[in-house]
Amino acid sequence: MGAIQQLENATFFVDGPGGTGKTDLYCALLASLRSKQSDLAKLIQRAKTIIWYEATMMHHHAFEALDRTFTDLTDIDLPFGGKIMIFGGDFRQVLPVIRKEFLLRVGDGNEDVIMDDMVKLLECMVIPWESEHSINQLIAKIFPDLEDHINDATYMVERAVVTPTNEDVDMLNEKIINMFPDLLKTMYSFDSVEDDPRNFYQPEFLNSISLVVCLRTS
Incomplete structure (x- = not known):
């Protein structure tokens, strides 16, 4: 000040x-x-x-x-x-954030290191890589009993998988969405109203719209 x-x-x-x-x-x-x-x-x-x-x-x-x-x-x-x-x-x-865990020791420079000053992750934080099986394990860990909580907003907002690339995001999103038990329904999006003076609501304009939002319905 x-x-x-x-x-x-x-x-x-x-x-x-x-x-x-x-x-x-x-x-x-x-x-x-x-x-x-x-x-x-x-x-x-x-x-x-x-x-x-x-x-x-x-x-x-x-x-x-x-x-x-x-x-x-x-x-x-x-x-x-x-x-x-x-x-x-x-x-x-810096992500990931784990309260009261060893990240504070790493940040303060107090965690033991191995070769080339690298820090070994704790076993409880690691899923051994076994291709598709490891990905399924990760999803099951973050979203346990997903099929029982598809309409539970609190359950959904409390969980997230952080990835370094958009490619991984798309892959995980597709796998998780495919786990939902309900049928896929296509919902069309439009950002105007019937009395729009620009006549964007006319059928010929609506038929030209290519933007599609895909949602799962309960």
Whole structure:
């Protein structure tokens, strides 16, 4: 707050394990600094401080792009256009996140290492690779008794499989959806209404629509 009040150019990084109050800190800072703006560019020009939460998850290109954008908008040749930057995150919490597990020891540099400074994963975190069987094991572990919970929203939102590539995402999604016991039904999507003055609701236009959303029905 001192840097903000003195109009100083400064960059901060807030480091702390999950649950230590980083989000509350950011909300308190924003509540103290935020004012109403009518335009995004004007908001950026007038803003004194920018808070970037979970910065540890971002690619360095995102920071470089923001730096150039702010410099262009403010016409100030300083890092991030002279804005006070507050980056936050937890390098020990880069995915996956496991509360009270060995990731904190890894992040603090206290976990034993093997050859080439590599850390061996705990047995309880590993599924031995046996091709298709291992994938089925993973799905069964994350989504146990899936067929009994297909209409249970709480069950669904509490579970996710994180993968490094979109190809893996598509493969897992297809396998999991095919496990649902109900028949497949195609639902068509349209973003207009009958009294649309542009007449996009007319049958000849509807027949040309190729966007299809596939859902499973109960």
